[in-house]
Amino acid sequence: MESDALIALHWYDVVGLGGTLSILLAFVLLQTRRLSGTGLVYQLLNLFGAAGILVSLFGTFNLSVFLLELAWVIVSLYGIVRSLRERGRGAG
Structure with missing residues (x-):
């Protein structure tokens, strides 16, 4: 009976949990002004987090979560490109 209490995690579950922690860490660091x-x-924390959650959908697909995380990835990529362009302008 003891094994029934354990949660069996697949590799994609672990990746998804890492993604969730990444997004939460980004949010905490933002709120604490770090x-x-x-x-x-x-x-980057948001991008990797959203990508990890997308990977977790290999286990059980959820359209709402897929669309949310896909949008999160797109917005994060936009932010990364913008940040890199601003760095490039500042260096010159």
Whole structure:
């Protein structure tokens, strides 16, 4: 009976949990003013987090979560490109 209490996690579940932790970490760091919402690190944490959650959908697909995380990836990529362009302008 003891094994019934254990949760069996697949590789995609672990990746999804990592993604969730990444997004939560980004949010906590933003709220505690340790990261800027327009900074590269914040955007990368969100990108990797959303991608991890998308991977977790290999286990059980959910259209709502898929669309939310896909949008999260797109917005994060936009933020990364913007941050890199701003860095490039500042260096010159």
